[in-house]
Amino acid sequence: MSTSPAAVRIRQVSKQYGEKVVLDRLDLDIAPREFVAILGPSGTGKTTLLRLLAGFEAPDEGDVLVPARRTTVYQEPRLVPPHRVLRNVMLGQRRTRQNRAAARAALAEVGLASHERAWPATLSGGEAQRVALARALVREPQLLMLDEPFAALDALTRLRMHDLLDRLRTRHQPAVLLVTHDIDEAIRLADRIVMLREGRVAIDLRVDVPHPRTLTHPLVVEYRTRLLAELGITEPSPTDPLAKELA
Numbered sequence: 001m002s003t004s005p006a007a008v009r010i011r012q013v014s015k016q017y018g019e020k021v022v023l024d025r026l027d028l029d030i031a032p033r034e035f036v037a038i039l040g041p042s043g044t045g046k047t048t049l050l051r052l053l054a055g056f057e058a059p060d061e062g063d064v065l066v067p068a069r070r071t072t073v074y075q076e077p078r079l080v081p082p083h084r085v086l087r088n089v090m091l092g093q094r095r096t097r098q099n100r101a102a103a104r105a106a107l108a109e110v111g112l113a114s115h116e117r118a119w120p121a122t123l124s125g126g127e128a129q130r131v132a133l134a135r136a137l138v139r140e141p142q143l144l145m146l147d148e149p150f151a152a153l154d155a156l157t158r159l160r161m162h163d164l165l166d167r168l169r170t171r172h173q174p175a176v177l178l179v180t181h182d183i184d185e186a187i188r189l190a191d192r193i194v195m196l197r198e199g200r201v202a203i204d205l206r207v208d209v210p211h212p213r214t215l216t217h218p219l220v221v222e223y224r225t226r227l228l229a230e231l232g233i234t235e236p237s238p239t240d241p242l243a244k245e246l247a
């Protein structure tokens, strides 16, 4: 695998497990600082794609170019129970004064300055996930990969995490690749939404809606309908001529 200074470049990447073709000559670019959400039915290779970008797996064919500084946050926070919060943020880093100061600053950014001496087991799900975000950001990644990071959280916490991610992203400006099953989450956060189907890009949608985005914005309604339709789900849309007529 090669490294590039910033953006992600995926060229003609194929990956299969046994007979199962998971990625099929996939092409995808991500610009520096761009936020791309990946959607797709279960089993379409979203996690496989992240694993290739993380360098945990190699493609059977094709090229993957990623920035050197890249990190992943998963659905589970993956904190180390016997280490306090601050040490979890510094995991794998040298315990220098500078690294400690950076870890404290990252904890303050996610609103957990007062929790640096807490044990992971005493944190709520949302707090633990904020520690995971702090641990990712303290490394100042050029590419931040998020694998369904909010899926296990309750709805209100998830909305708060969206706000937090929005702010962190504006401040740190990594390229972001978010794997999610939540169409509204993708529309709310991403600059671009890519839907995978059978190992290739089925939809590549630029979300040209200013932030903060509301789910009632006409373009959001349109994007939502298109994405749901690609998943085989039809929903009456308020922008449908028929729906307008019925209103």
Ligand SMILES: Nc1ncnc2c1ncn2[C@@H]1O[C@H](COP(=O)(O)OP(=O)(O)OP(=O)(O)O)[C@@H](O)[C@H]1O
Residues within 6 Å of the ligand: 017, 020, 022, 040, 041, 042, 043, 044, 045, 046, 047, 048, 049
């Ligand atoms: N190490 C592996 N060995 C064999 N098969 C695998 C392996 N990893 C993934 N697969 C298969 O590849 C396919 C794609 O898996 P992947 O986890 O990338 O999909 P996904 O889009 O992330 O799915 P989900 O939305 O359910 O998380 C699945 O059919 C899965 O069973």
